[in-house]
Amino acid sequence: MELVLVLVVILVLGLAAVGATVATSRRSQRRRDVAERAAVDRAVTEPRPKAEPKAKPGPTAKPKGEPPPGPADIEIVLPSGDDLVLEPDAGIPPEEPVVEAPGVAAPAEPPPPAVRPRLRDRLGKARALLAGYFGDLRSRSVIDDEVWDDLEEALIRADVGVTVTAQILDDLRRRVKEAAVSTPSELLDLLKADLVESMRAADRSLAFSPGQPNVWMFVGVNGVGKTTSIGKIAQREAASGRKVVMAAADTFRAAAAEQLQLWSQRVGADLVRGQDGADPGSVVFDAMAAAGNRGADLVLVDTAGRLHTKVNLMEELKKLRRIVDRTPGALKEVLLVIDASTGQNGLNQAKIFGEAVEVTGVILTKLDGTAKGGIVLAVQQELGIPVKLVGVGESAEDLIDFDPEEFVEALFAA
Ligand code: GDP
Numbered sequence: 001m002e003l004v005l006v007l008v009v010i011l012v013l014g015l016a017a018v019g020a021t022v023a024t025s026r027r028s029q030r031r032r033d034v035a036e037r038a039a040v041d042r043a044v045t046e047p048r049p050k051a052e053p054k055a056k057p058g059p060t061a062k063p064k065g066e067p068p069p070g071p072a073d074i075e076i077v078l079p080s081g082d083d084l085v086l087e088p089d090a091g092i093p094p095e096e097p098v099v100e101a102p103g104v105a106a107p108a109e110p111p112p113p114a115v116r117p118r119l120r121d122r123l124g125k126a127r128a129l130l131a132g133y134f135g136d137l138r139s140r141s142v143i144d145d146e147v148w149d150d151l152e153e154a155l156i157r158a159d160v161g162v163t164v165t166a167q168i169l170d171d172l173r174r175r176v177k178e179a180a181v182s183t184p185s186e187l188l189d190l191l192k193a194d195l196v197e198s199m200r201a202a203d204r205s206l207a208f209s210p211g212q213p214n215v216w217m218f219v220g221v222n223g224v225g226k227t228t229s230i231g232k233i234a235q236r237e238a239a240s241g242r243k244v245v246m247a248a249a250d251t252f253r254a255a256a257a258e259q260l261q262l263w264s265q266r267v268g269a270d271l272v273r274g275q276d277g278a279d280p281g282s283v284v285f286d287a288m289a290a291a292g293n294r295g296a297d298l299v300l301v302d303t304a305g306r307l308h309t310k311v312n313l314m315e316e317l318k319k320l321r322r323i324v325d326r327t328p329g330a331l332k333e334v335l336l337v338i339d340a341s342t343g344q345n346g347l348n349q350a351k352i353f354g355e356a357v358e359v360t361g362v363i364l365t366k367l368d369g370t371a372k373g374g375i376v377l378a379v380q381q382e383l384g385i386p387v388k389l390v391g392v393g394e395s396a397e398d399l400i401d402f403d404p405e406e407f408v409e410a411l412f413a414a
Contacts, residue, residue: 116400120410122392126373130154130411137184143176147184151191158411159343160374164381168194192412195377199404202386204361207332208298213245213291215299215330218363219317219353220337222305224346225365225391227256229337230300231263232391232399242297244269247287249280249320250304260302266396270294280304280316284323288330299330307349314356321357335388337363338379341370350383363399365391373411376402 120127133154137147148169155165168191175181175190208214216233220226227250234244246264248257248271257273264271272287274280284301291299303320306313324331336359338346346364353359362379367390376387387402 115397117392117398118410119390119392119400119403119406120413122368122398123373123407123410125369125371126158126367127411127413129158129371131414134188134412135414137188140184143182143184143187147187148173151187155374157371158374159372159378161344161347161378161382164374164378167381168198168377188412192408195408196405199377199380199407202380204386204388204402206361206388209329209332210297213288213296213299213327213330214332215288215301215324215327216333216335217301217303217320217324217331217357218335218337219303219357219359220305221307221349222253224305224337224339224342224349225363226305226337227259227263227302228394229335229363229365229389229391229399230260230302231267232396233389234263234269234300235267235396236399237298238267238269243295244298244300245287245291245294245296246271247283247299247301248273249283249287250302251276251278251280251283252304252306256302269300270296281319281323284320288324288327292327307352310352314352317353317357333360334358335361335363336385337365338375340364340367340372340375340390343370343372343375344378346375347378347382350379350385354383354385359385361386361388363387363389363391364402368392368398373407376407 133150137150140147151172152165152169155168156162160168172187172191172194175194176187179186179190181187181190206216218226218230230246234246238244244267246260246269248260250256251274254276261271261273263269270290272283272290274283274286280303287299287301290296301320301324303317304313321331321334334357336350336353338349340346342349350359350362362385364376364379364387367373367376376390379385379387389399390402390407392398392400
């Protein structure tokens with residue numbers, strides 16, 4: 001009996017324990033349900049934290065140190081305020097290469113070849129002066145002393161120079177005798193042929209060797225048209241397919257470097273320039289290095305032209321020459337720029353510069369604005385330096401190869 005009682009007690013206690021466990025687990029479940037519902041309710045009713053406003057970087061305002069966004073992430077804000085989102089497969093166009101060297105402009109498209117102006121159209125003043133004399137001489141019937149005097153006066157007024165005029169007239173007297181010429185008209189025809197003949201012999205080409213940087217140095221006093229001539233030459237060389245580097249080695253005149261910079265951008269040439277007052281030698285050195293690195297064909301070197309500090313200037317030019325000569329065979333031309341309207345003064349400049357640096361050719365500028373076209377003859381006859389190019393205006397195409405026949409024809413045209 002006692003055993004039965006014990007068993008009943010155990011059974012009752014066991015059932016109670018099971019019931020308590022079930023109750024506990026139900027409570028737990030209920031608590032979980034309540035907690036979950038509360039969470040859901042909170043999620044529905046509580047205000048969401050605001051999303052950070054999306055940054056709208058401009059094309060260059062990417063955050064530093066972050067990898068560049070993939071195409072789908074790129075947002076470019078257009079000036080209109082509309083957003084442009086690139087499609088994932090939309091390629092980003094490569095940027096134009098920018099030349100990094102200081103003072104070196106990114107090249108533009110080379111300009112098309114220029115139309116060559118006619119010398120005859122530009123030598124109006126020189127022709128007008130000579131035409132007056134020649135017209136009068138042709139109207140006479142005999143060659144007398146007065147004819148010879150008038151001819152001398154015409155040549156000197158055209159700035160052929162006393163020495164060269166004397167040489168020309170001596171030669172002409174001899175020819176007149178030999179050819180038994182009797183009229184002033186025939187005399188002028190002889191003179192014309194004589195002038196062409198005397199200038200024909202020179203080599204007027206600009207030396208150039210393909211496959212290496214060729215240096216053409218430009219010297220001359222301030223204001224003669226040196227920088228303009230360099231710009232014009234850069235234009236025609238770039239148009240013919242040559243890669244050009246311009247070196248602004250006149251570091252004392254900021255305006256000269258700025259003028260060259262405009263030309264370099266216009267013609268698609270690189271420009272190397274230094275700080276104001278920098279050593280011109282370092283500019284030339286850097287230009288040579290830039291030309292080598294970029295496979296340039298031509299280095300056009302602008303130099304200073306302060307003639308009042310003559311000794312220093314000539315020393316500086318010699319030094320620049322030495323720097324170029326460190327690359328054997330690179331220096332192809334030393335071109336002296338002379339303003340034709342300065343007439344015989346230009347000859348003196350040529351002598352001074354010629355002593356410092358071996359001048360290989362002359363560029364005679366501003367022939368369009370002067371009656372003193374005869375300086376062409378004086379430069380070649382007196383100094384033995386060929387006139388290679390002539391400037392006949394301020395536009396890019398107004399620098400042309402000098403052709404003696406065309407020049408004499410233009411002077412003698414009625
Ligand atoms: P630089 O000091 O020797 O470099 O001289 P620039 O190149 O600055 O030229 C001085 C002035 O001469 C500028 O106004 C040029 O436009 C002008 N010039 C240069 N060449 C010619 C030319 O052949 N004809 C004319 N009419 N003007 C020229």
